[in-house]
Amino acid sequence: MSTTEEHRTPVSLSSVSENDPRMQPAAKNPDRVERWIAILFVLGFVGFIGFGWAYWVDAAPWILGSTVGFAFSFVGIGVVAWGKYLMPKGPFVEERHDMRSTDEERDAFAAAIIQRGGGVIKRRPMLGALLGGGLGIFGIVALFPVLRSLGPLPGKTLTRTDWKKGSYLVLQDGRRVHVDDFKIAEVATVFPEGFEETPNGQAVDQTIIIRLDTEDFTTKKGRESWGPAGYVAYSKLCSHLGCPVGLYEQQLQMLVCPCHQSMFDVTVGAQPNFGPAPRPLPQLPLFIDKDGYLRSQSDYLEPVGPGYWERS
């Protein structure tokens, strides 16, 4: 043994007879097991060839999948059976050595770090403090490009939509909505004219319009002029998590959000009376112009969509 080997734990190199019961296969009838495994392997290889053929002739996905699936399964069962029944059955044991190092090694390790390292800092405390401070500053400013470069500041973006005073209400195919168009209990998704194809239009401006009556409809006090000829319009963005509230039940006069089943009563300003939504849907004030087209009086008077910190 050379000096370097003194640090290694000596292991005994044991030998055991080939006929030792632990080295024998676990199966009572190894030859029969071997035949079964051979059959499984052959089936597996046939499956792989089948997969190749299925790919070559562009067979349906289920044929592709089933050939390779059965092939892998059969081969896998065969390999497991080989390991389980034909290999030495054991049992074998292994000693666990203490994970912990000896007390001398622990002392040496601690001494190396604390005495050596501590000595460096203790002797030059100002350098240590400066380096620490500098790294701290770097850590903070490193976050700047990681976060800020990603996207724009929210600013006032969330408080506004593209609806303005006089915007025409148009359907998704661009047709304007006329007062004579809808029957009672008809609904449609509308956008401000010009924005029905833009991503922002679809995401933020989406509005659902329902004809509740033939006469002017007042949903809340102060909104007498908002529902001309029975047309009421609400933001389609749910006040819970922003899903489009496209589900209207005409007999219950209720908008139901498909995501988490918040239910809004459209006759009183889309007040949520069930489910997790915390706020009513903002209502878009409408008016009818001299040609009979439905237009918005202004933008929504509050931010549309779900709640956020800056929303007052």
Added chain:
Amino acid sequence: MITLSTLRRTFAALFVLFLGTFSVFAVTAQAADEVAGARPGAASNIGKPTSTNTVKDSKGNVVQYGSDAITYKSPSAITGKTAAELRAIGRALYMQNCSSCHGVKADGVLSKGNPEAYPSLIDLGPAVIDFWISSGRMPAADPTAIQAARKTSRLSSLQSLAIAEWVNSLSNAYPYVPVVNTNDASRAEGLNLFALNCAACHTITGGGDALAAGTYAPTLQDSDITATQIATAIRSGPGNMPNYSSSLTDEQVADIVKYVKVDIQNPNNIGGAGFGGLGPVAEGFIALSLGIGILALAAFWVGDRQ
């Protein structure tokens, strides 16, 4: 000879030509947009009879109207029998099957002050009457239930149209029974419109789902649901369903009908068992019960039990 100045002039000419063509194109496109956006009075083919699209019989009654995409026909036009014949059959059937709830004059019966309990059938139009009967919802199995369920109809198609003809004869109303022509309909546009208008209740795979307070949107995947029934439901909004009487044109309704008949009722489930399009909930159950289940059983075999 090709000189530099010739080249310059040629390029200048081509450039002017390009600018001119582009401007003409832009202006006409703009004009076309404006025409599309503007509505000269009521829109043309949104399923209502107008002076230009109706066919009348000798007595001046409207027999059918509509467009290439959907023809709205009176029950006699569909069945080929005369209106009088149908009315006789229909009246008898009505008295036998419907009058006990809806009244002998089909104007509804109050119940505990609620006019919607046994509603009036006047001014609904023959399509709506035919829809409720042909889908088996009427005669109602349980009149007190919040929603009538679809079932195999007790009455045949002819009988249903006969009743519709008789009720409509009391006071003629629209829409007539829609006969949908899907030959020119677009499945792609159908998917687009279905996703925007229908999927919120019926789900994007048309499987239906529960709505508020015990109501529900029925499944559309049953191939017994006919094109006429789909178009009627869209135009008239049965039960809690809103109607789309003019926000969708006849072409758009035909697109939706084609998409429902082809891709909702016979979806392309090329990936294997479709689980009715139930989505990730069903997939999760399969992954955990079949996937992990089979693999855990395999582990049970591979490993020891001690």
Added chain:
Amino acid sequence: MSDVKTKRTAKAARGPYGRVGHVLNELDDRVGSAKARNFLDKIFPDHWSFMLGEIALYSFVIIMVTGTFLTLYYVPSQTVVTYRGSYAPLYGIKVSQAYASSVDLTFGVRGGLLMRQMHHWACDIFIGAMVVHMARVFFTGAFRKPRELNYSIGTTLLTLGIVNGFLGYSLPDDLVSGTGLRIAYSILESIPVVGTYLAFFIFGGNFPGTAVIPRFFILHVLLIPGIITAMVGAHLFLLVRQKHTQFPGPGRTEKNVVGTPMFPVFMGKTTGYLFIVTGVTALLGAFTQINPIWLFGPYDAAKISYAVQPDWYMGFLDGALRIAPAWQTNNFGHTIPWTVTFPALILPGIIFGIAYAWPALERKFTGDNELHNLLDRPSEVPVRTAAGSALLAFVIWLFIASSTDVIANFMHLSLNNVLIFMRITTFIVPVVTYIITLKICQEMRDADGSGRRKTPNLVTRTSEGEYVSTAAPYHEEMQHHEEVAVPVPTFLVKDEAPSSDGVRTVER
């Protein structure tokens, strides 16, 4: 001694192990590889429940292989293109390139649909296996000293797997997963103080923006799989270094491991198991459809489908969001929508926090700071088993709460009533589970021989008519003769006499 090299002398010169031995020696000259013999002798205990972690590992391998195939075709871009592939209902429709390339994978690439489905099924199985494996580790107490670090790594792997799954199924930009993205955006927005900034930074602006799919792509295929691979490596390294735990049994002590050697037995069985996992995943991918994005259509912010739930491992969040009451506070001009912030952010923080903190909590409350290499039977530690069952039942109940509409539809109940039922039972279910599990475990612990195979009793009647039952003698077939375990032998000797250090008889 001749210098002529004959085949025989050359063969003799190579030594008794032939060409392979010669190559091994050459390798050892360079890297000292012969010391790896210790690794080949490593013992793995054989209990079947120790293989659940392997399901996760091999599913991850399948995910990587199928995922690599998918990256060759998928285009991570929200640029609008016109679909001109073979699926008719989408022909001529303007969709994002991400969606178009995903549909092309399905219909246009040979084997593409199989790869997509295998990838998605493997992901569902991966996370399911991690949950089941973590449950096994928890209920048997394998997380105790010295394995707390490995347990934390495992919990982090579960978290990363869930996040990566969400990112992955959002990549095709279809109607169903796009709705999930909208919800994720709103959850980000709801964070107090920094919410809108985070949402705008991550998505590159207002919803939907054009930045999120490419960013999710690189997170999904590079950054998070890289971290997962590194952590899986650390997880396995710690497992090898600390050696696997084992159940108590004959010949098994705190100071040894009894089982099968790494090479060749365990390698054989585990390779076979890898093939079986691959086979089952492929069969699922062949016969069961998953995520049929072509039926959903492309994502459009104004469109929505009903009955949309996230993939099952996010289901507990969706359920929590559905049953949360509609609370929000609005003070000094600032809104905190507690109806979102609590179920989507605070609740998972609590659940995973309990999971991470459990080893330390248990050390503190039991005062047990010993090393443990032998596992507990779950019935022997009633409090831990009951607490874990209660937490698991709570999460499963939240998952069920995410399908309130499906339940209401299937059972013809009112949706409102189902939701109210879920709200109430969410508090009752964990408490009831805790009590019942505790009682069962206490009874089992106190009963003799519980959890083991029943032993036969011989019932005799005395002449007075009294019935007496005594333990019956063991039947020959019921006895399991197990050799006493020996260390893995280094050399096998061809001789006639088999040696045996003793035979142990154990009950089957």
